[in-house]
Amino acid sequence: MASDARIAKLLADIEFCHSAMLPGERLPLFAGPDRFGYVRPALAERLRALAPDIEISSAGVRMPRALLPRLNELAAALGIPTRAEDFDVRATPEGEVLGVLDRGALPSFGVIGVGVHLNGLVSRPEGPHLWVAKRAANKKLDPGKLDHLVAGGVPAGHTPFAALLKEAGEEAGLAADQARQAREVARFRYDMDRPEGLRRDLIHAYDLELPETFIPRPMDGEVEAFALWPLRQVKDALLDSDMFKFNVVLVLADLLLRRGLFAPDEAALLKTALYR
Known part of the structure; x- marks a missing residue:
């Protein structure tokens, strides 16, 4: 796929997350x-x-x-x-x-939902890598899609960071002392029409540097498997496929932008679409 077409595809995926016009028919x-x-x-x-x-x-x-x-x-x-x-x-x-x-x-009900996503990063001599999760085949939403190492909703009474710590242990076997090193890097708001209804979401995105010795373990049945990908492979999958869950695209595009993996003209287009 030509470079311009690849970026256009990613821009369309980002715009897809903003597909709802409010109030529209609601x-x-x-x-x-x-x-x-x-x-x-x-x-x-x-x-x-x-x-x-x-x-x-x-x-x-x-x-x-x-x-x-x-x-x-x-x-x-x-x-x-x-x-x-x-x-x-x-x-x-x-x-x-x-x-x-x-x-x-x-x-x-079109009520705002708050979630957390964690970029689980590993530095290797050949370059940065990211832990990628494959969602279980029995998930109600987006089964089999690729996801973050840790991602989930913020339950009632929890702060986003408390929810992150909870999900880190439940989904990936990540110890609390490790998960507490995560730092928030971005937030994303979107209004989106989905088969289940209107998604009005706020995502808190975090980065966490992990040692090469850490191996995540599927703990709660929501993840089928984990794989450690070079960031270049993540970029290729993002540009050339629909393998990733819809809102993961936003967080990964931000990560790749911050890591300088796009040409200046591509980055300018993506920043305009992403940071609104």
Whole structure:
């Protein structure tokens, strides 16, 4: 694939993460003055059937704040598949916690989801390498896709860094004292239409330098295998294939930019698309 076409492909993958236009066909979802999500009109009507004090107008869907503790109950009554993991509900990523909602219901309600991704890096004489994970074939979302050494959501009541430490041990057998050396390098916000609904995500990206002696171990069944790739191989896979999970593309593009693996003209295009 020619160089220009390869960069165009990566730019399209980045733009794909910003595919949702808001509100678009959805209605803003409010609790009191706080807009915390977006729902499709048909779902709004079903919500009102469950809770008649919900108001629907062209300006949006308004529920009393007293309904916030019942979000999981409403999701279950609507038959939305759940994942037995609550996330904090906020109007903005840094705002106050309004309630909790099961992770599986976030896309249906258009609620912000916060996640963490870790670049597990190894310095070798021949150049920098990155640990790459292959997602298990039985994962509900993006089975078999390539992922980071550590990646996951931030559960209710956790800070992003606390979630990173938790996921590091659960997913890769990474000791807490090692994981604590990770440093945050970037954040990415995107609004994306996906088969499961509207993804309004914030990703906290971290770098961690690991010794050559560290070998990750699949611990919780979410990862099928790990492999240590030269960064050049990571770049080629990113430019020439769809092997990586959709949001991993953002974090890896940032990593490769920071490591100077793109020509100046390519880097300028990618920075404009990535850092918005």
